[in-house]
Amino acid sequence: MAFEEDLSLFINEYTPGYTLATIQGQQVGGIFRNGYAEAGMIGASNPSLLCITEQVSELITNHENGVNNEIVIKGISYYMYEAPEHSGDGLTRLHLRRL
Numbered sequence: 272m273a274f275e276e277d278l279s280l281f282i283n284e285y286t287p288g289y290t291l292a293t294i295q296g297q298q299v300g301g302i303f304r305n306g307y308a309e310a311g312m313i314g315a316s317n318p319s320l321l322c323i324t325e326q327v328s329e330l331i332t333n334h335e336n337g338v339n340n341e342i343v344i345k346g347i348s349y350y351m352y353e354a355p356e357h358s359g360d361g362l363t364r365l366h367l368r369r370l
Contacts, residue, residue: 278323278361278362279323282300282301282302282321282322282323282362283300284300286302287302288302288303288304289301289302289303290302290303290320290344290345291344292320292322292342292343292344293342293343293344294327294330294331294340294341294342295330295340297330299322299326299327299330300322300323300326301320301321301322301323301365302320302321302322303318303319303320303344303345304317304318304319304320304321305317305318317366318344318349318366318367318368318369319364319365319366319367320342320344320364320365320367321362321363321364321365322362322363322364322365323361323362323363324357324361324362324363325361327355327363327365328363331351331355331363331365341370342365342367344367347369348369348370349367349368349369349370350367350368350370351365351366351367351368352366352367352368353366
């Protein structure tokens with residue numbers, strides 16, 4: 272059974288972490304996480320963008336062909352370093368690295 276709820280009720284400008292990303296010149300809303308972890312003297316972040324699949328599916332198809340699309344969030348350029356993670360309920364997580 273497919274999830275049929277209006278996902279814009281969950282991902283919108285009132286959602287904590289919501290931001291607009293620019294992918295191939297188009298703005299897409301999503302929940303941006305830039306988790307930072309530190310172990311001793313080594314720190315790293317693991318940024319990701321959770322978005323509505325139907326809003327990004329056409330914009331991120333080149334990843335499978337080895338083409339890294341630039342994704343700009345809050346003025347910082349990122350690229351997807353692995354395939355998009357589709358949740359099966361209409362959401363997609365993009366795992367990002369800074370350019």
